[in-house]
Structures are given as structure tokens and as C-alpha cells.
Amino acid sequence: MKYNAKKFGSNVREVRRARAISQDQLALRAGIDRSYMGRIERGQVNITLEKVYRLAEALGCDVRELLPLET
């Protein structure tokens, strides 16, 4: 299955909104630059696995929840 950056970004956004966390708060918690955080959610970056784990920890979710899967 091909990696789908847009789907990954929308997964992050969905989990973030479900937890009523702003993009800035998430960026701060995950130690990620605010503008980079916006690009992640828009699917404009090829994120590293280390940052995926930081996002999952900051969101308090299982890292697998963020991964785009076969649709």
C-alpha cells in the first residue's frame, strides 16, 4: 500500500479535534514547529517515524491510529 500523506494528516487532525486540542497546542506538546505542524496536517511533508511517535504521545493515542490503512 502506498503511503498517503494527506490521509495521515487528516488522521492527525481528526484525533486532535476529537481531543479539543488546537494545532498550536499539539505543536508545542510534540515539540514540533507550528508551521511544520500545519504542513503535516495538510499532507505536505514526508514525516519521520520518530515524529509520528511524538505526535501519538502528545495526542495520547496509539500510534497505529494515525496510520493510513488499506481503504
Place this chain on the structure above:
Amino acid sequence: MKYNAKKFGSNVREVRRARAISQDQLALRAGIDRSYMGRIERGQVNITLEKVYRLAEALGCDVRELLPLET
């Protein structure tokens, strides 16, 4: 949960060996440089999500199988 590059590398190695695929064959299938492939399995790189999907596809496994999880 912190990202564990070594555990990711050993997961890749485990799945690769279970399928009797050599490191060179996996590198070729996944379109990854052979020496970089070795560094991935030794946990020496912070791999991008796009390459994780390519590895899962080349191994014929679910991408989640490669992710280090809470131990």
C-alpha cells in the same frame, strides 16, 4: 511512547527472515539503497513514513506489524 529505532529494525529483520528474503532483495524490492537497508535494520536511521510503507509493501505485510509498540 518513545520511538525505538532498534526495535523497528529488528521487526523488519524478523519479518524479512520469516519470508526468507535477503537484505539485498528487500532493498531492491523497496527501492532502498542497500547500505541504507542495513542501517535501517541496525536501528541507525530515523526512517520516513513513506519508506515504512514501501518496506511493508515489499515484505507483503501490514505496515502496523513493523511498528514498535508499548512493551
